Amino acid sequence: xxxxxxxxxxxxxxxxxxxxxxxxxxxxxxxxxxxxxxxxxxxxxxxxxxxxxxxxxxxxxxxxxxxxxxxxxxxxxxxxxxxxxxxxxxxxxxxxxxxxxxxxxxxxxxxxxxxxxxxxxxxxxxxxxxxxxxxxxxxxxxxxxxxxxxxxxxxxxxxxxxxxxxxxxxxxxxxxxxxxxxxxxxxxxxxxxxxxxxxxxxxxxxxxxxxxxxxxxxxxxxxxxxxxxxxxxxxxxxxxxxxxxxxxxxxxxxxxxxxxxxxxxxxxxxxxxxxxxxxxxxxxxxxxxxxxxxxxxxxxxxxxx
Numbered sequence: 001x002x003x004x005x006x007x008x009x010x011x012x013x014x015x016x017x018x019x020x021x022x023x024x025x026x027x028x029x030x031x032x033x034x035x036x037x038x039x040x041x042x043x044x045x046x047x048x049x050x051x052x053x054x055x056x057x058x059x060x061x062x063x064x065x066x067x068x069x070x071x072x073x074x075x076x077x078x079x080x081x082x083x084x085x086x087x088x089x090x091x092x093x094x095x096x097x098x099x100x101x102x103x104x105x106x107x108x109x110x111x112x113x114x115x116x117x118x119x120x121x122x123x124x125x126x127x128x129x130x131x132x133x134x135x136x137x138x139x140x141x142x143x144x145x146x147x148x149x150x151x152x153x154x155x156x157x158x159x160x161x162x163x164x165x166x167x168x169x170x171x172x173x174x175x176x177x178x179x180x181x182x183x184x185x186x187x188x189x190x191x192x193x194x195x196x197x198x199x200x201x202x203x204x205x206x207x208x209x210x211x212x213x214x215x216x217x218x219x220x221x222x223x224x225x226x227x228x229x230x231x232x233x234x235x236x237x238x239x240x241x242x243x244x245x246x247x248x249x250x251x252x253x254x255x256x257x258x259x260x261x262x263x264x265x266x267x268x269x270x271x272x273x274x275x276x277x278x279x280x281x282x283x284x285x286x287x288x289x290x291x292x293x294x295x296x297x298x299x300x301x302x303x304x305x
Contacts, residue, residue: 025049030056034187035064036097051215054194055222057187062230065183068092069176072152076172081152085145092183100290101137103283105129108136110280111273120273121201124280140287147294151175151301171301173243174251177234178297181252184230185259186289188223190282192263193270195220200276251300258292 025043030053032039071091075084093101110124112132123130152175154167195215231252238248266285270277277285 026053027056027059029053030060031063034060034099035095037095051219054191054215055219055226057191058184058223058227058230061187062180062184062233064092064095065180067095068183069179072148072176072179073172076152076168081149082145085148085152088148088179089141089145100283100286101141103280104140104287105133105137106280107284109133111269112136117200117274121278124278140291144291144294147291147298148175148179151178151294151298155302174297174301177248178251178294178301181230181234181255182290182293182297185227185255185293186286188227189259189263189266189289190277190285191215191223192220193266193277193282193285196267197270198276199278200270200274200281201278247300251297254296254300255293258296259289262289262292 026049028039028043029045029049031037032043033050033053034057068088068091072084072088075087079087106124106126109126109130109132110120112130112135115123152168152171154171195217198214234252235245235248237243238245262285266281266288270281274281
């Protein structure tokens with residue numbers, strides 16, 4: 001009996017559409033994981049999709065930063081910089097559910113004292129907030145707020161310039177761009193940590209077990225590409241709107257140096273203390289990187305002297 005001829009192979013357009021739908025699904029999964037934004041029912045969920053979805057973490061971060069920038073711009077029209085910054089930070093914390101801040105606080109509780117690896121892991125699993133966690137949250141959020149207020153506040157020599165009437169709008173734009181870049185780039189760091197370090201906790205009881213597995217190199221590189229896409233989009237906006245690109249490239253570059261320094265620090269710190277990463281320490285690495293990137297951005301926008 002003759003075998004029936006095979007059916008027609010899918011066309012390249014069909015394959016391209018399927019790839020696009022799958023990539024969109026991965027983006028929605030990343031958005032669901034990092035924020036409280038509701039996800040359409042058609043997205044579905046499979047454990048094997050989660051590592052691939054990490055490539056979209058910087059894009060989700062850029063959206064979080066854009067949301068914070070929108071609140072900052074709206075609040076700046078009504079209130080002084082300190083109030084606008086507070087409302088913007090509250091908005092991003094609400095959008096993410098304090099996801100990374102919780103990891104930072106737990107990491108401070110676990111690694112703040114001189115305890116053994118096993119004791120540190122046990123402390124980080126405790127949902128209660130300790131002294132080290134409370135201090136860490138206050139100091140980190142306070143520092144981020146201070147940096148953002150400084151970014152929004154004109155210097156004396158800027159107020160004496162011929163563009164005094166525009167300086168507030170100029171600084172608002174630079175602060176908004178700093179928020180977007182800090183939120184996007186800082187979410188690359190924990191992704192790279194999952195590639196460079198093993199999981200240090202109990203894998204069977206991990207809160208997000210698929211993300212505790214070793215990340216494939218292709219996913220790590222895709223995350224780098226998406227981060228670069230955010231930088232390219234910012235460059236295109238500045239170019240089309242006639243803003244100075246040299247200053248932007250400096251700010252982006254210094255931000256990458258800050259993120260790189262935090263990546264190296266976290267690699268050394270976590271390898272020495274835990275022998276790897278946990279979900280909480282990934283959140284801590286994001287928070288530390290976000291602060292470092294904002295500090296670098298401030299250095300370029302408002303250099304000392």
